[in-house]
Amino acid sequence: MPVERLQRALEYSFVRAELLQQALTHRSYGSPHNERLEFLGDSVLNCVIASLLYERFPALREGELSRLRASLVRQDTLAEISASLNFGDYLRLGEGELKSGGFRRPSILADGLEAVIGAIYLDNGFDAARKSIERLFLPLLSRIDPKASAKDAKTELQELLQARRLPLPLYTLLATRGEAHSQEFEVECVIASLGVRATGIGSSRRNAEQAAARAAVEQVASQ
Amino acid sequence: MPVERLQRALEYSFVRAELLQQALTHRSYGSPHNERLEFLGDSVLNCVIASLLYERFPALREGELSRLRASLVRQDTLAEISASLNFGDYLRLGEGELKSGGFRRPSILADGLEAVIGAIYLDNGFDAARKSIERLFLPLLSRIDPKASAKDAKTELQELLQARRLPLPLYTLLATRGEAHSQEFEVECVIASLGVRATGIGSSRRNAEQAAARAAVEQVASQ
Numbered sequence: 001m002p003v004e005r006l007q008r009a010l011e012y013s014f015v016r017a018e019l020l021q022q023a024l025t026h027r028s029y030g031s032p033h034n035e036r037l038e039f040l041g042d043s044v045l046n047c048v049i050a051s052l053l054y055e056r057f058p059a060l061r062e063g064e065l066s067r068l069r070a071s072l073v074r075q076d077t078l079a080e081i082s083a084s085l086n087f088g089d090y091l092r093l094g095e096g097e098l099k100s101g102g103f104r105r106p107s108i109l110a111d112g113l114e115a116v117i118g119a120i121y122l123d124n125g126f127d128a129a130r131k132s133i134e135r136l137f138l139p140l141l142s143r144i145d146p147k148a149s150a151k152d153a154k155t156e157l158q159e160l161l162q163a164r165r166l167p168l169p170l171y172t173l174l175a176t177r178g179e180a181h182s183q184e185f186e187v188e189c190v191i192a193s194l195g196v197r198a199t200g201i202g203s204s205r206r207n208a209e210q211a212a213a214r215a216a217v218e219q220v221a222s223q
Numbered sequence: 224m225p226v227e228r229l230q231r232a233l234e235y236s237f238v239r240a241e242l243l244q245q246a247l248t249h250r251s252y253g254s255p256h257n258e259r260l261e262f263l264g265d266s267v268l269n270c271v272i273a274s275l276l277y278e279r280f281p282a283l284r285e286g287e288l289s290r291l292r293a294s295l296v297r298q299d300t301l302a303e304i305s306a307s308l309n310f311g312d313y314l315r316l317g318e319g320e321l322k323s324g325g326f327r328r329p330s331i332l333a334d335g336l337e338a339v340i341g342a343i344y345l346d347n348g349f350d351a352a353r354k355s356i357e358r359l360f361l362p363l364l365s366r367i368d369p370k371a372s373a374k375d376a377k378t379e380l381q382e383l384l385q386a387r388r389l390p391l392p393l394y395t396l397l398a399t400r401g402e403a404h405s406q407e408f409e410v411e412c413v414i415a416s417l418g419v420r421a422t423g424i425g426s427s428r429r430n431a432e433q434a435a436a437r438a439a440v441e442q443v444a445s446q
Contacts, residue, residue: 028445046270
């Protein structure tokens with residue numbers, strides 16, 4: 001398959017075509033192959049995804065950002081993106097791999113995609129790689145619901161306390177402010193046994209409880 | 224300690240001073256603290272170190288690059304660099320951490336340094352962060368001996384074969400070329416039991432053997 005089609009799909013055109021060729025060459029095919037580029041591309045991908053998540057979700061904590069990143073850069077996700085590019089059609093594989101369907105194997109597809117990212121980074125710098133990654137991952141990034149992630153705060157707090165064999169926290173609605181369509185709720189979360197008292201504000205009682213739980217988790221964790 | 228001194232030591236001056244302030248704020252001190260910046264900075268650091276190693280050591284394989292990177296970005300190394308910057312003096316810690324000597328704790332120093340890298344990235348982009356990292360890590364990068372790493376190829380091959388209960392490889396000098404001061408050696412490595420025959424070229428017989436062993440390891444690994 002001519003690589004022009006792949007370059008169009010990536011919306012990136014290589015200055016040094018040999019870098020793309022190397023990125024598409026599996027070690028079973030010969031040298032120079034894509035393993036070093038994969039090492040580089042994996043790092044660039046991790047960095048760009050971290051940066052995109054950091055900017056998109058200013059309210060998420062480090063642990064949640066790490067979890068999201070791990071889900072985005074894992075082999076299955078990369079293989080899925082590769083499949084949408086018909087990436088397997090462009091790979092150069094050795095006889096054995098070809099016969100055993102290597103162009104469909106998730107590890108080979110994911111590694112190849114990372115190698116292409118590394119090649120773009122070498123060809124045109126970090127920002128070019130960032131643009132391509134953003135384009136490839138936009139559908140996945142748009143699917144992320146930060147509230148779904150924040151939802152875990154109450155569960156997290158509960159598990160934290162249960163692990164210490166402590167009684168569950170008590171949530172109290174302290175105040176409701178504003179008009180019907182833009183109400184603000186303030187909730188207090190008290191863990192009497194630890195002397196922890198945290199408040200949270202949200203656009204619904206549920207969100208305020210989550211925010212309070214989040215603040216309480218931070219207090220408990222730093223005790 | 225005034226942060227101007229730290230900025231001089233980093234050879235980087237922040238446009239948004241509040242980013243540096245946040246990077247220096249441990250969660251025990253209050254919000255906004257440096258945990259999200261640490262997440263970001265850790266990714267940027269990994270990416271820059273990967274890129275520096277990739278460029279500096281064109282002959283090293285993915286596995287060796289990974290090992291080197293791990294040794295450069297591990298907590299001890301970061302804490303060591305932090306110490307050379309008197310980094311602990313600039314950190315803002317809560318009462319408890321202050322009393323227990325948190326400004327000397329490797330994890331707090333390493334996390335803070337990563338957060339500062341994240342802050343530079345946000346303040347002025349990837350290339351600015353790359354420059355600072357390169358400066359901080361230059362002494363460590365210069366200390367790396369790629370030959371010491373490449374030295375392992377013969378050992379690696381030997382172990383690979385022993386694990387399969389196969390006889391050891393046979394090295395033969397095929398040719399010596401060039402004049403006394405710029406000689407080139409060509410060595411062949413044969414593993415008869417596997418039908419593997421690889422050659423290597425080097426500036427000494429030892430180096431040529433290592434190169435041949437490296438090529439043989441690749442062949443064996445891809446069989």
